[in-house]
Amino acid sequence: MNLPSWIRKKIPPPQSLREMKELLRSLSLHTVCEEAGCPNIGECFSQKTATFLILGDKCTRSCSFCGVRKENPAPLDPEEPRNIARAVQKLRLEYVVITSVTRDDLADGGASHFALTIKEIKGLANEIRIEVLVPDFNGSLSPLRRVIEAGPHVLNHNLETVPRLYPEVRPEADYLHSLGLLRETKRLDPDICTKSGLMLGLGETSEEVTGVMRDLRGAGCDILTIGQYLRPSSQNMPVKKYIAPKEFKEYEETGKSLGFLAVASSPFVRSSYQAHEMLADSQRL
Numbered sequence: 001m002n003l004p005s006w007i008r009k010k011i012p013p014p015q016s017l018r019e020m021k022e023l024l025r026s027l028s029l030h031t032v033c034e035e036a037g038c039p040n041i042g043e044c045f046s047q048k049t050a051t052f053l054i055l056g057d058k059c060t061r062s063c064s065f066c067g068v069r070k071e072n073p074a075p076l077d078p079e080e081p082r083n084i085a086r087a088v089q090k091l092r093l094e095y096v097v098i099t100s101v102t103r104d105d106l107a108d109g110g111a112s113h114f115a116l117t118i119k120e121i122k123g124l125a126n127e128i129r130i131e132v133l134v135p136d137f138n139g140s141l142s143p144l145r146r147v148i149e150a151g152p153h154v155l156n157h158n159l160e161t162v163p164r165l166y167p168e169v170r171p172e173a174d175y176l177h178s179l180g181l182l183r184e185t186k187r188l189d190p191d192i193c194t195k196s197g198l199m200l201g202l203g204e205t206s207e208e209v210t211g212v213m214r215d216l217r218g219a220g221c222d223i224l225t226i227g228q229y230l231r232p233s234s235q236n237m238p239v240k241k242y243i244a245p246k247e248f249k250e251y252e253e254t255g256k257s258l259g260f261l262a263v264a265s266s267p268f269v270r271s272s273y274q275a276h277e278m279l280a281d282s283q284r285l
């Protein structure tokens, strides 16, 4: 399938990435921007922002859309939480997004490492806003509680696609588990801002997409991101359809009419893209 005219992104000049990459490597840090081949990396890195990927760069799951390596993960790096705080300080970040691979091999799914990372960043300055994009912790609640107790401002967990496509797209995940995680987050801390994201172009229908948006609102979700799936490599599932910008606009309107505080919906939107601005839009900053 040829790329449509609206899927165009300027290749960033290498020097705009070099400084950021040197800092990240000097602190042995990973980003989902690099590991998942995000199309916005040029824009974000040149603005000195990134989404930190913790718990290593190898995942225990095999989502067919994802470019992250699926291999036996290495032991956790105990220095990682402090090194992320060092990077936040060096970059003078006011808003930090932390995500992770899924570590089904760890008893708490890596929740204590998330909590430590949040604690290290909070130790720098109280004004820094922290968003965590968490895995599903296999539907277990105590790891989730551990992360929430550490006090992030935004808890993000992506549903990624519609329930009918889970066996093909997220075979080890469970739609109701993921929805339950967002609902439980609000129950545990009604003041936290919750967020989720969808990728389109995997074979879903617009009725299914609207159905998921209703489910998310039913779980009290505040912020929604909707973007176009782009194939990271020939190892990953093919794009079934390129959704036109007009359709993304319609989903944005639908999302706002359903009561989301902020909706970002366009082909290059990703779950932590312009995250700071989205929290501001939601007036929950």
Ligand code: SF4
Pocket (backbone or CB within 6 Å): 059, 060, 061, 062, 063, 066, 067, 068, 100, 101, 102, 135
């Ligand atoms: S859980 Fe799925 S989407 Fe997340 S890093 Fe692993 S393979 Fe990728």
